[in-house]
Amino acid sequence: MNQRSSQIRTVVSGLIPFVFLVIMILYLFGPGSNLLKFGIALPEITIEKVEFFDSEIHATVRNTGPIPVKIAMADVNDRIQPAAIEPDKSLERFETALVRIPFSWNKAEPYTIGITLDDGLRFDKFIEAASPAIKSDYNLAGFFAIIGTYVGIIPVMIGLLWLPFIKRIGKNKYNFFLALTVGLLVFLGIDAMQEGFEVSQKNLSINFNGGLLIATITLLSFLGLYYSAEKLTSRTKLSIDSKPLAIGLMIAIGIGLHNLGEGLAIGAAVGLGQVALTTFLIVGFALHNTTEGLAIASPIAKTKSPISKIIILGLIAGAPAILGTWIGGFFYSPYTAIVFLSIGAGAIFQVALVILKWLYQSEQKLVQASIVSGIGVGMLIMYLTSILV
Amino acid sequence: MILILSALVGISITVVFPTLTEAQLEKKTFVTHSGQVIQTSGDVLDPLSASSTVEFDPQKFLRDFNYGRISESKTGQTIRDFTIIAEDDKIQEISPGVFYNVWTFNGTVPGPTIRATEGDLVRIHFINNGSKSHTMHFHGIHKAEMDGVFEIVGPGGGQFTYEFEAGPVGVHPYHCHVMPLEEHISHGLYGVFIVDPKEGRPAADEMVMVLNGFDTDFDTDNNFYAANTIPFYYQHHPIQIKTNKLIRIYVVNMVEFDPINNFHLHGNLFHYYPTGTDTVPSTFTDMITLSQTERGIMEFQYSYPGKYLFHAHKVEFSEKGWTGLFLVQNPEDSLVD
Numbered sequence: 001m002n003q004r005s006s007q008i009r010t011v012v013s014g015l016i017p018f019v020f021l022v023i024m025i026l027y028l029f030g031p032g033s034n035l036l037k038f039g040i041a042l043p044e045i046t047i048e049k050v051e052f053f054d055s056e057i058h059a060t061v062r063n064t065g066p067i068p069v070k071i072a073m074a075d076v077n078d079r080i081q082p083a084a085i086e087p088d089k090s091l092e093r094f095e096t097a098l099v100r101i102p103f104s105w106n107k108a109e110p111y112t113i114g115i116t117l118d119d120g121l122r123f124d125k126f127i128e129a130a131s132p133a134i135k136s137d138y139n140l141a142g143f144f145a146i147i148g149t150y151v152g153i154i155p156v157m158i159g160l161l162w163l164p165f166i167k168r169i170g171k172n173k174y175n176f177f178l179a180l181t182v183g184l185l186v187f188l189g190i191d192a193m194q195e196g197f198e199v200s201q202k203n204l205s206i207n208f209n210g211g212l213l214i215a216t217i218t219l220l221s222f223l224g225l226y227y228s229a230e231k232l233t234s235r236t237k238l239s240i241d242s243k244p245l246a247i248g249l250m251i252a253i254g255i256g257l258h259n260l261g262e263g264l265a266i267g268a269a270v271g272l273g274q275v276a277l278t279t280f281l282i283v284g285f286a287l288h289n290t291t292e293g294l295a296i297a298s299p300i301a302k303t304k305s306p307i308s309k310i311i312i313l314g315l316i317a318g319a320p321a322i323l324g325t326w327i328g329g330f331f332y333s334p335y336t337a338i339v340f341l342s343i344g345a346g347a348i349f350q351v352a353l354v355i356l357k358w359l360y361q362s363e364q365k366l367v368q369a370s371i372v373s374g375i376g377v378g379m380l381i382m383y384l385t386s387i388l389v
Numbered sequence: 390m391i392l393i394l395s396a397l398v399g400i401s402i403t404v405v406f407p408t409l410t411e412a413q414l415e416k417k418t419f420v421t422h423s424g425q426v427i428q429t430s431g432d433v434l435d436p437l438s439a440s441s442t443v444e445f446d447p448q449k450f451l452r453d454f455n456y457g458r459i460s461e462s463k464t465g466q467t468i469r470d471f472t473i474i475a476e477d478d479k480i481q482e483i484s485p486g487v488f489y490n491v492w493t494f495n496g497t498v499p500g501p502t503i504r505a506t507e508g509d510l511v512r513i514h515f516i517n518n519g520s521k522s523h524t525m526h527f528h529g530i531h532k533a534e535m536d537g538v539f540e541i542v543g544p545g546g547g548q549f550t551y552e553f554e555a556g557p558v559g560v561h562p563y564h565c566h567v568m569p570l571e572e573h574i575s576h577g578l579y580g581v582f583i584v585d586p587k588e589g590r591p592a593a594d595e596m597v598m599v600l601n602g603f604d605t606d607f608d609t610d611n612n613f614y615a616a617n618t619i620p621f622y623y624q625h626h627p628i629q630i631k632t633n634k635l636i637r638i639y640v641v642n643m644v645e646f647d648p649i650n651n652f653h654l655h656g657n658l659f660h661y662y663p664t665g666t667d668t669v670p671s672t673f674t675d676m677i678t679l680s681q682t683e684r685g686i687m688e689f690q691y692s693y694p695g696k697y698l699f700h701a702h703k704v705e706f707s708e709k710g711w712t713g714l715f716l717v718q719n720p721e722d723s724l725v726d
Binding site: 055070071072073074078079080081082083084085086087088089097098099100102104116118119120121122 | 417419420421422423425427429430431432433434435436437483484485486487488489603605606612620705708709710
């Protein structure tokens with residue numbers, strides 16, 4: 001009985017600050033709202049997406065400012081056009097609407113889409129080259145699947161073919177390749193974050209705090225995966241043989257998330273008509289991603305892993321690229337892209353740390369020629385192949 | 390587990406954020422440039438054909454001339470007294486759905502069209518009810534202390550009486566001349582001053598067109614252009630005129646930021662009198678170019694009934710509102726005078 005009342009007391013004492021917080025917020029919004037009326041709240045909208053349909057341009061706008069806004073007018077290349085806005089022209093905070101501008105646009109020409117608010121402020125978005133909005137059909141899904149296969153699955157599988165080679169080499173050289181993997185991964189992690197920052201700068205309103213979103217999701221993903229991996233490896237009393245496979249699996253998952261992000265970027269670029277996907281670009285991605293296969297191959301090289309398991313690892317790492325192109329192409333939102341890229345970055349950093357720990361456990365020191373040079377060479381390889389993309 | 394959880398969080402965030410638009414039942418329609426009819430379940434954003442909701446009435450302003458309170462001096466000179474009040478706190482709808490802080494003479498942009506005959510004594514009783522200093526500077530011939538440049542009229546009820554003999558004959562602008570000048574002019578403190586010759590001009594259907602613009606986002610670039618303030622107004626409210634009737638337009642360019650403006654008339658040519666100071670037209674054309682405060686008188690008549698465009702042939706300006714229509718009717722056909 002006594003114990004229960006003390007429990008209740010604990011709960012109540014934990015809730016009291018919340019009650020006061022609620023009271024303060026209610027006061028500030030209610031009777032106290034005049035206290036804070038200084039400064040001028042400026043309206044802001046963000047044009048998140050522009051699509052080109054049959055003699056119609058669609059712009060998705062979001063109210064990203066601190067106050068509700070009314071949309072008054074649309075223009076194309078700074079020339080006023082009659083337009084429609086659905087569902088209606090009043091936008092609450094964070095609400096979106098679709099602006100339909102009938103306009104016979106020309107393929108591959110640049111356009112600036114402008115939206116004017118009721119106070120005369122104009123916001124615009126520049127599109128480098130108009131290209132027909134993709135129609136979500138099976139053909140396109142198939143086309144994306146092929147791109148995803150070329151960019152994700154095939155390169156990773158090719159990379160895994162280094163497995164027999166790594167099996168044959170001595171311990172020092174093996175350590176070199178493990179360290180190389182660390183270098184590759186660190187590079188990929190930074191790459192994913194950088195891409196996230198780019199998306200956030202180009203397409204996400206400042207109000208969403210893109211930078212902090214990336215930092216938060218990356219760290220959450222890193223901590224979450226690190227914690228669950230530790231639990232996984234310690235609980236199941238793994239044999240020496242199965243631990244490398246677990247690490248291989250973790251790498252595969254991390255790289256899979258990264259490839260999901262990469263697929264998102266490709267799909268979105270196609271979907272938004274920002275790039276013509278050239279063969280060169282695909283080759284670049286493929287070369288770049290071959291190194292990812294190597295990253296999976298290194299830790300599992302010294303174990304006898306059945307071919308089927310290795311193929312599964314390759315699929316885990318590569319196949320998400322296809323999923324990514326689908327999501328990116330059909331349901332693109334800058335927010336999605338950043339979230340997935342950040343999860344990928346956190347996953348990759350976690351794997352890099354696990355390999356380093358693993359190396360440290362077997363070598364008792366990390367500062368040695370094979371490891372240091374491995375990390376360096378890994379990053380260099382990635383940098384050089386990244387130029388191709 | 391945490392991987393699944395983070396993926397779930399990621400997916401749910403991305404699903405929740407793009408708010409799904411709900412379809413409404415009633416459909417609205419609007420017509421595009423090319424005549425296409427578009428249906429929408431939402432709102433129409435269309436300053437081109439929207440029946441205007443704005444307070445200022447360009448149709449009324451077009452043929453509205455203010456001759457003042459007329460009296461006669463001992464010497465027989467006609468005296469015209471005008472009261473002009475400046476304000477700078479009005480928010481007016483200057484295009485459907487777009488609200489802008491206009492600075493006004495007698496509550497409108499442009500201010501009232503002041504009209505006198507050459508040699509009349511013009512007395513402008515100017516009251517500044519604004520929150521900033523303002524003046525009235527008339528283009529024309531007058532004494533230095535009547536120039537409205539150095540005699541700053543203070544805010545909150547400051548007063549000044551401008552007194553001068555109307556002249557020379559022609560069409561002239563007046564505007565506030567307080568620094569920063571561009572700001573005072575572009576907010577709307579300007580109007581037209583017409584000086585008629587003593588012998589008068591031939592009878593005509595007379596109208597005033599002030600070519601102006603608004604920089605609503607303050608980037609020193611106009612967002613809207615118009616003849617008489619409201620973009621596209623005379624396109625959806627065509628100016629009705631009669632065949633074989635002399636039309637006289639007093640046109641004044643008050644556009645800021647852009648070095649030039651112009652006026653092109655369709656299906657016709659007009660005689661043009663620069664500044665209106667001469668009785669002999671300088672040119673017979675369908676296109677004139679006007680720099681800041683450049684102005685003149687256009688005279689023309691239509692032989693054939695129908696709809697005729699007039700607009701800036703700087704097409705950017707016409708696509709931002711400086712365009713309109715004359716609806717020319719045979720006198721016997723027209724129902725409305």
